[in-house]
Amino acid sequence: MVHMYQAFAFTSSVWTDFGEESTPIMAAAAAIASSSKGSLREDLTCAICCDLFREPVMLACMHHFCKPCISRYWRGTQGPVTCPQCRKEFSSKQFQTNYLVTAMVEKVRATTSDTYIKNLEKQLRETLESHRLKKEDFINSIRRDKDKIETIKKIGADLQTRVKGEFRALHQILQDEETCMLEQLKREQEEELEKVQHHLDAVELAVKGLEDNIRTLRQASATTENTVLSELPPLRPCVLVDTAPEFDINAFSNKYLAPLQYITWRKMFKSLKPGPSPLTFDTDTAHPSIHVSRDKTVAVECDAVVPYMDHSKRFLQCVNILAAQGFQSGRHYWEVEVGSKPKWDLGIASEAVDRHARIKLSPESGYWTLRLRNGNEYSAGTQPWTRLQPASSPQSLGVFLDCEERRVSFYNADDMSLLYSFTNGPRGKVFPFFSPCISGSSQRPQPIRLLHYPAVALSG
Secondary structure, X not given: OHHHHHHHOOOHHHHHHHOHHHHHHHHHHHHXXXXXXXXXXXXXEOXXXXXXXXXXXXXXXXXXXXXXXXXXXXXXXXXXXXXXXXXXXXXXXXXXXXXXXXXXXXXXXXXXOHHHHHHHHXXXXXXXXXXXXXXXXXXXXXXXXXXXXXXXXXXXXXXXXXXXXXXXXXXXXXXXXXXXXXXXXXXHHHHHHHHHHHHHHHHHHHHHHHHHHHHHHHHHHHHOOOOOOOOOOOOOOOOOOOOOOOOOHHHHHHHHHOOHHHHHHHHHHHHOOOOEOOOOEOHXXXXXXXXXOOOOOEEEEOOOOOOOOOOOOOOOOOOOEXXXXXXXXXXXXXXXXXXOOOOEEEEEEEOOOOOXXXXXXXXXXXXXXXXXXOOOXXXXXXXXXXXXXXXXXXXXXXXXXXXXXXXXXXXXXXXXXXXXXXXXXXXXXXXXXXXXXXXXOXXXXXXXXXXXXXXXXXXX
């Protein structure tokens, strides 16, 4: 009963502070609390002073009274005494202190004090407010999760449409290539058949002429038994037949027995959007410590300074070089072979970057790059640097630039796994950027090589 009282002994003003929705429940709880409180106080109230027990004692009849009250009630009484409640007589003034009731009274007295009630009301308000705030947090979390679900579904649907479109284009390329190759095969087959059929018709016509002549000669031979043959009978002129056309089975079959899948795959590069861009290095931008090959596809650091002409495009402080090809619209992809170089930087650079000063490679400075240091420390060119943990060390890297979506992505070209993607890409014209770096080791410097895929004309 004490615990029940503790749970519900609150004033009605506390309950009504938290909204109309909870008022009926709280009112019912207040009624239960009031009932419990009254019943408990009644059980722990002295029948003499009508107040909570003070030093409660129990008579032999099991009724309880305050020790001062029962002592005062029996004062002056000679002989037997009686219980004030049930009037039972006792031969002597005897009672027993009830420590359990004493504890209960102290508990009730403590829990009915103004300070206790106020503290409990405060705890109630704080707990209820805490639960309300938690509920709000959970509701907001549910709303955010539902928004995320809708976003994921929308993005997923958009990506599915895009993926289907990309593969539809590939399917169309393959379909067109298959149709073209089958038509070419049919055309060549018909040409060969026509040549053989033409010779066949000529031979058959010659055979028919010879058969007619043979018949005429036989008839003439049969008539010579009775008459003297004065001249040969008229014969049809023999048809001239060209030499039978040669049919080279190997020559006819080889192109269709070739590795068609590989040939078609190579042909597809020309139709890919974007296809691999055939980049070349711009020697006018090369730092004097960079040597560029004759075909402008290989760049390597060198100990001696390469003779160079002054040019406003040239990097003078950092060992950098740009590609000759720049982009400011569309989508573009290129691949760079780095091999086992322990140190390099590559990516794209804005046309307006300062070429004569040392600048940190970051989007704020006009660079979107990836870097390698110490042979295994890969980082994306943010400030601060973003460390990357590729599954394997790429020997070749692919760079994908989408000018419309302002996205720059880097791939391990060996397995096309994504290494990093900048979503705050450049505006305006940019150039592929490379830095073979100064290795500073005794080993022979290793080059950076631009990978090219030879263009192959599609069939037809």
